[in-house]
Structure formats: C-alpha cells, structure tokens
Amino acid sequence: MWPFTTLAQAQAWQQEYRAGGHQPWHLDPDQTALSFTQGYLGFKDVGRVTQRTATGRDARIGVGLSLPPGAEGYKGTVAVIHLVRYGAGPDAPWEVVGTDDTTFSLTTPAYGSVVRSPVSTGGRLTGVDESIRVDVRQPSSTAPIGTSCCIPAGGNSQSWNATVSFTGASDPVLTIVASTGGHISEVERFTVTAVRTG
Structure with missing residues (x-):
C-alpha cells in the first residue's frame, strides 16, 4: 500500500x-x-x-x-x-x-479488489454523533484524488456507506481511508484498505 x-x-x-x-x-x-x-x-x-x-x-x-x-x-x-x-x-x-479494526471498519470494497470511479465504500462503526469522511489517495499525489464528506453515523456496530468519485488515478494501488472525529480532534479514528486500479 x-x-x-x-x-x-x-x-x-x-x-x-x-x-x-x-x-x-x-x-x-x-x-x-x-x-x-x-x-x-x-x-x-x-x-x-x-x-x-x-x-x-x-x-x-x-x-x-x-x-x-x-x-x-x-x-x-x-x-x-x-x-x-x-x-x-x-x-x-x-x-x-x-x-x-475494532470499532470502526472499512470492509467495502474488498481488500485488493479492482475499482473504478465512482466506488462504493462502507463498513461498521460504533460511536455517538460521528461524521465520516472518505478519501481516495495514491502515493504519487499529495492531495486526495476523491473525497466524500460528511456522512452522519452512530450506534453500536452500525453499518455505514458512501459513494466516492475520483479522478486522476495513475498508480497501480490506491488507498481508501475513512476517518471520523470532531469531538476532541478532526480525526479521532481511521481505517484504510488497499485497492487496485486494474
């Protein structure tokens, strides 16, 4: 990754x-x-x-x-x-x-799978009054090549999902990162998965 x-x-x-x-x-x-x-x-x-x-x-x-x-x-x-x-x-x-991952996971798309834009993402989260941001990143770019924000979530092991569009994917492997926070810091938990561009 x-x-x-x-x-x-x-x-x-x-x-x-x-x-x-x-x-x-x-x-x-x-x-x-x-x-x-x-x-x-x-x-x-x-x-x-x-x-x-x-x-x-x-x-x-x-x-x-x-x-x-x-x-x-x-x-x-x-x-x-x-x-x-x-x-x-x-x-x-x-x-x-x-x-x-324990209380916050990113299970969709599957690790190592081939993706195209837009990509469906999702997982499970335990928390109160959470706001999830999903970024698509590649090592050759300093900024995310796609972002979806801000998805409200909360509860005990509740499912969450978001669709993220991205452009400019040139690396063979992309990182999808989901983060949540806002209580004491902008990012208090995060989870990542690696996908391929085909």
Missing part, C-alpha cells in the same frame, strides 16, 4: 540505503507508521505511537493524537497500523498493508 507501490521500488531503496544510508526511516516500523499517518494521509494531529508489537517480518503500531499528557483522549489509539517487511534481507523496508 505505502510507501512502495512495487517490489522494484522497495529493492531500489535497498540499493540506495546500502550505498549511502538513504532514508533510514524505512527500517523503523514506528517511523513508517507515523509517516504514513501524518505525511501520506495528512492527519497532522496523529503523531504519537501508543502501542507496538513487532515480531519478525510483521508489526502492528498503534498511533494516537499528539495531545498534552493528561488531556482527554491522550492515551487513546486512533488506529493500529499493520506493516510487513517488503522484500528480502535484513534491510527489507517496512510497508503499510492496512489497519487492524
């Missing part, structure tokens, strides 16, 4: 790293998760690691709001980012492959 869209890109980074130490953050799952959240998704307030589990080639990194200690929501986890090592060797970089 991110930051590399192909194995060849990951291998090219490995060669650059071995030659001159280029972008060493790719070897750190915490930094990769935060770069994904703040840099790629644009969630600037989500800048803290809340939990970490890394075993071999698999890691799950919880990210949370950058709030002062003691503030409401300080210890909360906004999302758990799932990462895997992409490629071979001890310096294979970390790659974001999705999120582990």
